[in-house]
Amino acid sequence: MFDKNFNIILGERSSGRTFLLWEISKILKSLGYKICFLGCTNEFDYDDKFLSHFDFCRTFSSESNSNNPQIVELVKEVVERDRYDFIFIDDMDVAYRTQPLRVKKMINNISVCKISTCLTEIPILGEEFNLFNIKSNYDDSKLDERVTVEYKGATLGVKDFLLSLTRELKISNVLR
Numbered sequence: 096m097f098d099k100n101f102n103i104i105l106g107e108r109s110s111g112r113t114f115l116l117w118e119i120s121k122i123l124k125s126l127g128y129k130i131c132f133l134g135c136t137n138e139f140d141y142d143d144k145f146l147s148h149f150d151f152c153r154t155f156s157s158e159s160n161s162n163n164p165q166i167v168e169l170v171k172e173v174v175e176r177d178r179y180d181f182i183f184i185d186d187m188d189v190a191y192r193t194q195p196l197r198v199k200k201m202i203n204n205i206s207v208c209k210i211s212t213c214l215t216e217i218p219i220l221g222e223e224f225n226l227f228n229i230k231s232n233y234d235d236s237k238l239d240e241r242v243t244v245e246y247k248g249a250t251l252g253v254k255d256f257l258l259s260l261t262r263e264l265k266i267s268n269v270l271r
Contacts (some may be wrong), residue, residue, distance in 0.1 A: 097208055102225040103211055104188075104222060105213050106214070106230065111229055111231055112212040123180070129179040130180065133182055135186045136154070150179065154166075155190065163194055163198055182210075186214075190202070226234055
């Protein structure tokens, strides 16, 4: 399912994008994958329970902070040296909208599979990607039967999508 360099969860505000990212990370973590988290807004605190199960976390200190290229360099160094399986990037469209082109290219060139959330724009620079559209008919970010994920022409409820993902990952884990 995550066979491309970029895998984008696309959806409107309060659609459950970040929560879906978190649920996917819990599944991957339970199967022994190493995961890094990169937050592109300063909304997360390192003590946040949302970040507790990630192996390595960094967040941009502000949308236009000049230290952000160093943060991306550190993430690249750690995930490539320690052989991480995934980088989860929350609100990647914010980073791509506010950061210099150099930071965008640095993120693209990290040789680890990336799963990211975006609002309505897809900010990838010349890359193939998988697209997961998340849709919600209400303003609550809780995921239940009314929230759906569209992927490769199929529409699934979030719970069914997560079950399908778990099954696929367990099979590929056994075959590895």
